[in-house]
Amino acid sequence: xxxxxxxxxxxxxxxxxxxxxxxxxxxxxxxxxxxxxxxxxxxxxxxxxxxxxxxxxxxxxxxxxxxxxxxxxxxxxxxxxxxxxxxxxxxxxxxxxxxxxxxxxxxxxxxxxxxxxxxxxxxxxxxxxxxxxxxxxxxxxxxxxxxxxxxxxxxxxxxxxxxxxxxxxxxxxxxxxxxxxxxxxxxxxxxxxxxxxxxxxxxxxxxxxxxxxxxxx
Amino acid sequence: xxxxxxxxxxxxxxxxxxxxxxxxxxxxxxxxxxxxxxxxxxxxxxxxxxxxxxxxxxxxxxxxxxxxxxxxxxxxxxxxxxxxxxxxxxxxxxxxxxxxxxxxxxxxxxxxxxxxxxxxxxxxxxxxxxxxxxxxxxxxxxxxxxxxxxxxxxxxxxxxxxxxxxxxxxxxxxxxxxxxxxxxxxxxxxxxxxxxxxxxxxxxxxxxxxxxxxxxxxxxxxx
Numbered sequence: 001x002x003x004x005x006x007x008x009x010x011x012x013x014x015x016x017x018x019x020x021x022x023x024x025x026x027x028x029x030x031x032x033x034x035x036x037x038x039x040x041x042x043x044x045x046x047x048x049x050x051x052x053x054x055x056x057x058x059x060x061x062x063x064x065x066x067x068x069x070x071x072x073x074x075x076x077x078x079x080x081x082x083x084x085x086x087x088x089x090x091x092x093x094x095x096x097x098x099x100x101x102x103x104x105x106x107x108x109x110x111x112x113x114x115x116x117x118x119x120x121x122x123x124x125x126x127x128x129x130x131x132x133x134x135x136x137x138x139x140x141x142x143x144x145x146x147x148x149x150x151x152x153x154x155x156x157x158x159x160x161x162x163x164x165x166x167x168x169x170x171x172x173x174x175x176x177x178x179x180x181x182x183x184x185x186x187x188x189x190x191x192x193x194x195x196x197x198x199x200x201x202x203x204x205x206x207x208x209x210x211x212x213x214x215x216x217x
Numbered sequence: 218x219x220x221x222x223x224x225x226x227x228x229x230x231x232x233x234x235x236x237x238x239x240x241x242x243x244x245x246x247x248x249x250x251x252x253x254x255x256x257x258x259x260x261x262x263x264x265x266x267x268x269x270x271x272x273x274x275x276x277x278x279x280x281x282x283x284x285x286x287x288x289x290x291x292x293x294x295x296x297x298x299x300x301x302x303x304x305x306x307x308x309x310x311x312x313x314x315x316x317x318x319x320x321x322x323x324x325x326x327x328x329x330x331x332x333x334x335x336x337x338x339x340x341x342x343x344x345x346x347x348x349x350x351x352x353x354x355x356x357x358x359x360x361x362x363x364x365x366x367x368x369x370x371x372x373x374x375x376x377x378x379x380x381x382x383x384x385x386x387x388x389x390x391x392x393x394x395x396x397x398x399x400x401x402x403x404x405x406x407x408x409x410x411x412x413x414x415x416x417x418x419x420x421x422x423x424x425x426x427x428x429x430x431x432x433x434x435x436x437x438x439x440x
Contacts, residue, residue: 039382063433063436115390118386118387119387119388120386122383122387123273125380125383125384126374126384127368129374129375129376129379129380130339130374130375131375135373138436138437139370139373139374139437141436142366142370142433142436143384145428145429145433146363146366146388146429146433147388148425149429150388150391152310153321153391153418153422154390154391155422156391156418157390157391157394157418158394160414160415160418161394161398
């Protein structure tokens, strides 16, 4: 029953993180209370990257071994990753409104995240447009590999293309210790939550495949 | 040497069928011209605005043209059972990738070689320079490197024409950004040193994705 441990641990950590965000971390001078989104947005971005790293590794292992378990891992991670990427985009745009006065700005990291989101959307499209299950898995794995390798190039291109992100300034040693602690706890809480959701999704996917087999044969 | 001999044979097969049918180059050229004309309306071009948006128009046009011609590079193969023939050939799957990729590169370059002077003529811009040719060459290699991989993948799905752009366009975003920005600088008459970081990004993309596509291509057309 390791899953229930993960569940309760993530719940406890999330409560602690919430307390730290609203009760402990100081209010930022220039951006005010809005800056609190930062503690949510950074974990979302991190989990999006972690998911796509998982997709990448799972995809390579699937192409190498053709063992369905790796495809199940990659598929589940891609789905959870797409959710977190969406949340990163949404929280980023909520932050952009009070800071820049617009919901959307073609700021490098937001732009790169949007491109990523589109690539992983294609990951699912390829799968649904392929007739055979195993072929779809192979094609999706290729998209997963190409997409992940593309991430640093996209990040580099969009950064050169536009100016700096406030996040980058914050990371340059400008983050006050209480803020850093809050961020780290928030990161930890969401990472545990992520591993819980991922495990849940994997077992769900296993059941789905089981049911499909029973129906088909 | 044996490897390149086989590659050239596949490229030559594609070139020969293109010379006989003129299917890809003629249709994509007409398409390119149409896109340029439509963009012209979209920006209600006066000289000053045109200078600003021209690089964007150029690369949006070439990206769409790339999707079109890459799609055509595998669709006839699939329809006429030629892909099976290729796979029966005593050559590695990588050879097929490099051969098809070089063929697509050749067609795209021919299309661009005709489209660039038209662009220069229609927009009164000095598009024909060594800098622009370098940018076009690097960016086109980037397009066909992943494009050939994705085209082979898309042709094996149910919605062929739809899958390729959905896969191809987000992945080549760095190439498009790099090409647009480098062209903007080149058209403004900036020296080579200002262009190097953009050219570097495109070149890095080319090298990385030529290698990656070469490695994963065999999985796309396996039975």
